[in-house]
Amino acid sequence: MNPHYHISPVGVIRNTDDGAWIEVYDEFTDALLGIDGFSHLMVFFWFHHNDTPEGRARLQVHPRKNPDNPLTGVFATHSPLRPNLIGLTFCRQTSRTGNTIHLEKIDAIDGTPLIDIKPHIPLDRLESGTVVVPDWV
């Protein structure tokens, strides 16, 4: 029997005609200390609309919902259907007012639960070398 781990939202993603921002819950205010020093953030969220047994059991998709793309395993895509419904997007922060972090834009729908934020640190990224991707990308 596999263990289960628990995720609890730490805030909410807003994505409206008025812009894109993150609202971090008050109890996590202290976790934001020093975040202004980074231009770019990795924003982790939960694909809550797909949190059903069917959504989490789907292991293959046609990427970007395009039937012309080859059937592909979800671990080889960024599909919102996957066993653990973790979403990740890279954002540029434009300003912060208290627990509200304004973003240039975000690839997540309004109301999406925020589950983590990590700073973008270039050293964590690919140091060198050629990146290879399949044709469908």
Next chain:
Amino acid sequence: MNPHYHISPVGVIRNTDDGAWIEVYDEFTDALLGIDGFSHLMVFFWFHHNDTPEGRARLQVHPRKNPDNPLTGVFATHSPLRPNLIGLTFCRQTSRTGNTIHLEKIDAIDGTPLIDIKPHIPLDRLESGTVVVPDWV
């Protein structure tokens, strides 16, 4: 009352003198279709050793456990102490045999639960512009 979401491991990370690799559980084999087309993967894992009320309540740390670094909110670091214990590292895959994906190296300890894999797609990354980070980085 906040909702809670559930994460279940999809495999395990191995990091030994014999190398670094991922073992994906058999039930998720289908999710790997097409992953060979990518040179680099984003490997998501769970900081299971810190899954305690104390570990998850820690909101500020001295980055890299260096007391000379300024006290910083965990959302501004990659600390393994954070409210939701999601770890992320970028890896180059070197070969795959069935459900075993061999990696050049991985920044996670042997036995760490694997919770997701996403391909590295350059379009998802930062398109342009200068990345800014604090002095402690």
